Amino acid sequence: MLSRIAESLFWIGRYVERADNTARLLDVHLNVLLEDPWVDEPSANASILSVMNIPHEDQVNRDDVLRKLAFDVGSSASIAGTLTAARENARRAREVISTEVWEALNTTRMGLPRWTRASRPHEYFVWVRERAAIVWGLSSATTSRDDAWHFMELGRSLERADMIARLLMTRNLEGTTGPNWTTLLRTCSAHEAYLRTVRALVTEERAAEFLLIDRLFPRSIAYNLDRAETILTEIEGSESNRVLAGRARLALGRARTNLEYSPVRDILDDLVPQMHEVQRACSTASDLIRDRYFLPAATVAWNQEAL
Template sequence: MLSRIAESLFWIGRYVERADNTARLLDVHLNVLLEDPWVDEPSANASILAVMNCEFEAPVSRSDVLEQLAFDRDRSSSIAGTLSAARENARRAREVISTEVWESLNMTRNQLPRWSQASRPHEYFVWVRERAAVVWGLSSATTSRDDAWHFMELGRSLERADMIARLLMTRNLEGTTGPNWTTLLRTCSAHEAYLRTVRSLVTEERAAEFLLTDPLFPRSIAYNLDRAETILGQIDGAGSSRILADRARLSLGRARTNLEYTDVGDILADLPSQMREVQRACTTASTLIRDRYFLPASTVMWSQEAL
């Protein structure tokens, strides 16, 4: 597979997943602002932007958060920006993705202006989650399980682990008590799966353990880190450059085993720091994957200039 195609597929996976999880994160954040009578809204808004690594100038209003994380089409951290970027990457990889996936991404991008003007942000977030589910459903039904599938799934798994870590960090937002664990489970579409698996009421430690380390739930952090490791082992590659892929697997494996073999109480006692470790592992793996499988940025620029 051509490097440019593999890179586009990888970023389709990341961008669609980022849009989905950003919608979930913003939905729970706005609910906390509405339900917590003691909330310090500017501090909470600044904290959520910090969790998403966005620059800001205090004080931060609710509209500032929505503009940066939901509606700004020029930001790779916003929902509108990621969905537009996913469509552009799909255009570059048009020869390997199915017509159904392309049309779904194209339609989503074209409908963004109308939905971003919805009277309630919640309606916009629900639509984003539904469109992401449509893309993943069509991709699953129409893509052969070859390298095209592997690169898209690899991007999806890395992004999901990273974004679930960010979502859990909202438990410690400044200026607010943060969402409760039942809300976090529902936000991750995990409440029913938790009840079937744990068979007890929601408690802090059991809910955290489920979202962190459950090996069967597709939105747990450990599941996605393991999924990314497995896919890296399935993608063809040999020779000295294979060392980079093995280093990426090592980074992900360390993060996963740290979660699995550390007492959940210790993780909760230092949750933001532990989640930042997960993010660093995903960033390191993404950088190594880029260096192993994708063209360097200078080569891409040179190719475009030559055209």
């Protein structure tokens, strides 16, 4: 597979997943602002932008958050920007992805303008989540389990681990008590799975353990870190090609084992730094994957000699 095609597929996976999880994060953030009577809204808004690594002023209102994270087509951190970028990457990889996936991404991009004027953001977030589910469903049903599938799934797994870490960081937003654990489970579409698995009422430690290290639930951080490691193993070729990919797997494995073998209470007491570690591991792995698979080979510079 050409490196440019692999890179486009990788970023389709990341961008669609980023749009999905940004919609979930914004939805829970706006609900907290509505439900918490003691919330310091400017501080909470500034904090959510910090979680997403968005530069901001000291005084941030709700419209600023929605503009930067929901409607800004030119930002790779906003929903509109990521869905636009996903469509452009799909166009570059058109000969590899199926017609159904291409049409789903193109239709999603064409439907964005009507939502920038929507007065009810919740409906926009629901639409984004539904469109992401359609893309992933069609991709799963129409893509052979070859390198095309592996690179898209690799991007998806890295982005999901990173974004779930950011979502958990909203528990510690400044100016508010943050969402409760039942809300976080519902935001991750994990509440029913939690009840079936744990068979107990939602408590802080049990819910955190489920979202952090459950090895069967596809939105837990450990599941996605392990998934990314597995995919890298499947992509790797001969031994000589495994150095950078092996380092990427090592970064992901360290983050995963740190979560799996640390007491949940210790992680909760140090939640933000722990989630930053997950994000750093995903960023390191992404950089190593880029260096290994996506950068073009060095070209030879020819110097014309004087005759």
